[in-house]
Amino acid sequence: MDVDTQRVWDYASDAYVHRLVQNKSDGKLVELPSGRNESNTDELYDKLDNIGMEYTHLLTRQLDSQRTYFEEQVVAAADKATKASRRADEAFEKLQEALTALEDLKLKIDHLSQDVVPSLEKSKTRAERKAEKATELLRKFEKDWREEKTVNDGLLERVDKINKEREELLRENVDLKDQLRDMMFFVEGREKLKEMDEEGIEEGEVTIGDVPDGKKKRRGKGKGKR
Known part of the structure; x- marks a missing residue:
């Protein structure tokens, strides 16, 4: 490239070209056609400058938009990471609590296995x-x-x-008492009669006090027996 004229020498065509520009679609360098007219060349310079400025402005806006987007994504990712870290910390704390509870439960089970269960077995044996x-x-x-x-x-x-035997004996005793009373009355009457005979009672009629009717009948029976 000629520094003074800003023209580019193309060795392939063995001639000067205006300049080489980069194709936007594929990024390759292309040769702009050179005109013989100097005014056309200046106009072309202006157009190329405008295109370059527009391209630069567009590229800058896209880069700013992408930068803003990626910054937002980074902030969102950082927020998600913070929340995930917080949840991870909470989960870790819960895990520690669960491990502590599990250890306590294990100690209780060991205590039951070593102390309580043998004691219960002994109590069961005694029972x-x-x-x-x-x-x-x-x-x-x-x-x-x-x-x-x-x-x-x-x-x-x-x-x-x-x-039953007692009742029978009582009945027999009552009968025996009645019989004994009758016999005693008979004996007494006979003794009285004997005494009266010995005293010389005559005519054979004797009255011995006032005797109840029942006793008179029993005495008569006694006399009959006599």
């Missing part, structure tokens, strides 16, 4: 022994009760029999 003894004692009580019931039933039968 089973007590239950066996209570069962044996209950069986003994039941046996004694049955034996006592049998004895009581026998005693009740004997008592009932004795009561």
